[in-house]
Amino acid sequence: NYKSPCKLALANRIIAESTVVLKNDGGVLPLKKSDNIALIGSQACAKDPIAQGAGSGWNGFACNKVPKINVRDGIAGLDGGPALPCPTAGGDSASAAQADVVLAVVSAAKASEGSDRSTLQLDAGDAALIRKYAALGKKVVVATNAPGPMITSTWDANVAAIAVSWLPGQQNGRGIAMALFNEEYEASGRLTVTFPRCSTEACTQADERSSVALGDQIDNHAYLKYTDKALIGYRWYQANNIPVSYPFGFGLFAYGSAQVSYSNAANAPSGGGVKVTCTLSHSGPRAGLDVPQLYLKFPPSVATPGWVQPKWVLKGFDKVMLNPSEPKVVTFALTARDLSYWDDGPGRSLWVCAPGQFTACVGANSRDAEQQACTMFSAPCAGQAGA
Structure with a gap:
């Protein structure tokens, strides 16, 4: 019974403990329930948050019966958790200018069977909001679902903290909230993929593809004879001395x-x-x-x-x-x-x-x-x- 309390509690623990803290300047994480927090970003109050894969990774029959929890509701469900206002339809918040912490809840696009991800970057609107409040000197905490490798170098320089939580399923927002507030479980995951660094700040499609493994082959739909052999993933970046944003295995301790x-x-x-x-x-x-x-x-x-x-x-x-x-x-x-x-x-x-x-x-x-x-x-x- 996937809806039993013990199964849901286990899911919460898996989500929280697999969350990877990539950055935490000034010790803004764990968040405090007394903090004045403003929510921004397309996923903060999403009715259907990006919390599972597609194709063979889709578990819609179960998740249709138990709706996936977004981060706003996950925070409100903590013991004494604040009920934060949702962002506007564009992902912004009128209260962000006065907030102590701006929590950006975002996700990169995911792939499916028969269709790959067109980019490893965030939605342009979400990235612009992150840069906007970071430029204003706000403590911006980015909580992102990651369907795989991501490019963060176009917005991560001035944010205070980054927490990555993958595609954790129906308990999505509850487990992420527990990780952000260190409620019962510690965010103690490590990256299972490399997060590449874009070769330029603008990071056009061509720039992005020149920065990632085999990016020059993306548009080649013909049969490929791969010559990388054992040089897959992090091994390719190391063998070719390619700088990255966050290496395979990375994650902050405590x-x-x-x-x-x-x-x-x-x-x-x-x-x-x-x-x-x-x-x-x-x-x-x-x-x-x-x-x-x-x-x-x-x-x-x-x-x-x-x-x-x-x-x-x-x-x-x-x-x-x-x-x-x-x-x-x-x-x-x-x-x-x-x-x-x-x-x-x-x-x-x-x-x-x-x-x-x-x-x-x-x-x-x-x-x-x-x-x-x-x-x-x-x-x-x-x-x-x-x-």
């Missing part, structure tokens, strides 16, 4: 109230694989959920006609509660398969455990790990096939 330190990386053989350990700690004012990520660099000896070697490959992650000044050791188990590459040389087509020296680094995201705690080792299974 609403940005502290920075986690990763240290004392070590390794030990474990069967045919390797165990990697790392110590996490912080000295901030509050406990929080961190997501340490292990990235692996394969030995330079790995080179076959079918292998395009990524700079770093995510091989493990965890989610742990960290209390201030209480270090915690996390362990990642790398199997023989984790240490293998696909050899499709003549007469091969099999997994081979790579010979040579690996580097494993633990950090906060795909661009951060190599600056943090690293350890080097050779695989116990080196040279073995069929891992």
